[in-house]
Amino acid sequence: MFPYEKYLRRNKFPHIWCTGCGCGIVLKALLRAIEKSKIAKDDIALVSGIGCSSRTPGYVDFNTLHTTHGRAIAFATGLKLAKKELNVIVVTGDGDATAIGGNHFIHAARRNLDMTVVIYNNYIYGMTGGQASPTTPAGKKGSTAPYGNIEPAFDVSALAIAAGASFVARSTCYHAVQLDKYIHKGLLKKGFSVIEAMTPCPTYYARPNRLGNVVDMMHWYKENSIPVEIARKVSEQEKKEKITIGILHDAERPEYCEEYQKLSARIMKTDNK
Amino acid sequence: MREDDARLMTGNEACAEAALVAGMRFFAGYPITPSSEIAECLARRLPQEGGTFIQMEDELASMAAIIGASLTGVKSMTATSGPGFSLMQENIGYASMAEVPCVIVNVQRGGPSTGLPTLPSQSDVMQARWGTHGDHPVIVVAPSTVRETYDWTIKAFNFAERFRVPVVVLLDEIVAHVNEKIIVPTRGEFEVIDRDRTTQDPKDYLPYALTDSDIPPFADFGSGYRYNVTGLSHDETGFPANDPKKVDLLHRRLNRKIERYRNEIVHYKTELLEDADIVVVAYGSTARSAYRAVRNARALGLKVGIFKMFVLWPFPYQELDKLARRVEKFIVPEMNLGQIAHEVTCAAKHEVAQVNRIDGGLITPDEILEAIKNVSV
Structure with a gap:
């Protein structure tokens, strides 16, 4: 049995998540990744914004910071730059990270600041009652898209890669074992890492869209996910409406904190001459 | 104070230099007239002092970043003008609620909206007091000269540290851009205050403890005290609470901690x-x-x-x-x-x-x- 207890704030349970919610699966994957990384609890800052996923920090025994909607990465930027030895992890949702927080997300990726961002993508605003988000697929319903969503959806991982993230991977709550493997790789990566975790929201996404219960959603993830190695070989038509999973991007780029330290050392040396 | 320490400075330069003297080592900001010289000065000066300067993607992020930095125990600041100050209001409220010391410089220009970017105004007096939603404590200082800007920037940091609140330095375009002779005070001529830090065992630490002073002792993030910070109404433990008694206790204390020390401020x-x-x-x-x-x-x-x-x-x-x-x-x-x-x-x-x-x-x-x-x- 994995020692989850070691990381949990037991007196904060029961959690607020609905029955069948994927947030708990992502949380457990995150804890397994942290345990494997051997990073001490004191050296981890877990930062979130607002939403279902952003309630994660309250349940775990780290330095935890629950911020304002969309701003988690901006708060995390200050934490990391002011205390570079902290391992900064951001947990956020599709609305938090790519709608209200979209600007912070792309600019942190561009800077390649060393942090790990886990995005719980459930295609919907769960906390506020099922409104359409930037990742709600076209045609699907939300409480603010009662006739079906007419907006195209963001591909969160593609956005992260385009903006400059060093490491980008995607998995689903059905593929939980891969999820903690990717989060672990993200924790070890020097630079901006993004792990997109596809999570079921049976309450606010499955119900209005008649997608069945959480077991049906898990089956859907199983049947409709294709490993990135295969996705690269098949036609666009064959992977339409499928979820590509795996390590989508892993590159070496100069990391912001290191670049800043180099600059600071150079300036301080010049001044002393 | 000696005549040969005299320098010619603008208010914006005096503000930046005084912040460094007060111990500020983290600045996050976004360009905006007529405050940009503060960021420009600190982009040059902070790396020399071993501090951190970062130009963020907007003012929302700037305010968020200084709160994040201050939570690690580093004195932090941002500078902006009216339109940017409007964007910062969201997280100024967070700093009030979570009791994170920080300083926000607002060099006022004509408003509302984009208004008069290069001309003076004093029209953010009420925004500085009530700009963020909810009843909240705030301290606002408004210097008139370059020397006062120097002195009151230091005092602004002292208030922020002493009372664990965001403090606004309200300059106007004239004070910010006027070049004046000032005699820079020497280190012994002013006080520099650091926040009160807890010495308790981490096991017993309550981040929002009810104390006689109404100001809970601080623990730096990542120093072995693993606690929770939230913008939600919370109790002494720092975790969300919506029990009316606890909510009332928190908000009355947050406001009382400024009212009861008003004579010091x-x-x-x-x-x-x-x-x-x-x-x-x-x-x-x-x-x-x-x-x-x-x-x-x-x-x-x-x-x-x-x-x-x-x-x-x-x-x-x-x-x-x-x-x-x-x-x-x-x-x-x-x-x-x-x-x-x-x-x-x-x-x-x-x-x-x-x-x-x-x-x-x-x-x-x-x-x-x-x-x-x-x-x-």
Whole structure:
């Protein structure tokens, strides 16, 4: 049995998540990744914004910071730059990270600041009652898209890669074992890492869209996910409406904190001459 | 203080240099006229001092980043002007709620909206007090000269650290851009305060403990005290709470911690009030014109004095109320449509005369003198 207890704030349970919610699966994957990384609890800052996923920090025994909607990465930027030895992890949702927080997300990726961002993508605003988000697929319903969503959806991982993230991977709550493997790789990566975790929201996404219960959603993830190695070989038509999973991007780029330290050392040396 | 320490400086430069002297080592900001020189100066100076400068993607992020940095125990600051100050309001509220010390410099320009980017204004007085939603404590200082900007930037950090609140330094375009001779004070001439840090065992630490002082001792993030910080109403443990008793306790304490120490914070200077039957209440760059107007009026034999404010919030209601018992006529010159005049009216309990400009022009001594002559007849 994995020692989850070691990381949990037991007196904060029961959690607020609905029955069948994927947030708990992502949380457990995150804890397994942290345990494997051997990073001490004191050296981890877990930062979130607002939403279902952003309630994660309250349940775990780290330095935890629950911020304002969309701003988690901006708060995390200050934490990391002011205390570079902290391992900064951001947990956020599709609305938090790519709608209200979209600007912070792309600019942190561009800077390649060393942090790990886990995005719980459930295609919907769960906390506020099922409104359409930037990742709600076209045609699907939300409480603010009662006739079906007419907006195209963001591909969160593609956005992260385009903006400059060093490491980008995607998995689903059905593929939980891969999820903690990717989060672990993200924790070890020097630079901006993004792990997109596809999570079921049976309450606010499955119900209005008649997608069945959480077991049906898990089956859907199983049947409709294709490993990135295969996705690269098949036609666009064959992977339409499928979820590509795996390590989508892993590159070496100069990391912001290191670049800043180099600059600071150079300036301080010049001044002393 | 020695004459050979004299330097020529703008208010923006004085603000940046004083912040460094106060121990500020983290700045996050976004370019905006007329405050940009503060960021430019610190982009050059902070790496020299081993501190961190970062230009963020917007003002929302700048405010968020300084709160994040301050949570690790590093004194942090941002600088902006009206439109950017509007964007910062969201996280200024967070800093109030989570009791994170930080300093926000707002170099006021004409508003609303994009307004008059290069011209002075004092129209953010109420935004500085009430800009973020909810009842919240705030401290706002408003210097008039380059030297005052230096001194009050240091004091702003001291207030932020002492009371665990966001503090606003409200400059205006004139104070920010005027080049003046200042004699830079030496280290022994001012006090630098650091936040009170807990010495408790991490097991027993309550981040929002109810203490006699109403100001909970701080623990730096990542120093072995693993606690939770949230913008939600919370209890002593730092975890969300919506029990009415706990919510009431939190919000009354947050506001009380400024009210009960108001005498340490409120600061003003009076001149020529002994025999005065008219008083000019002034602040910021407008106070400079007010001093000249008062001197000119005295030369004409008019009995007028001045009440010059350094701190706008908390507002000196009691002091002005006391003054109003012996002086009947008040004049408030300001580059807005009466934001402070309204508060003076509340304190004095009768109408006050106003001199207002909102056209981007500064208020001249003659305009104030004219108002003094008008009320004296």
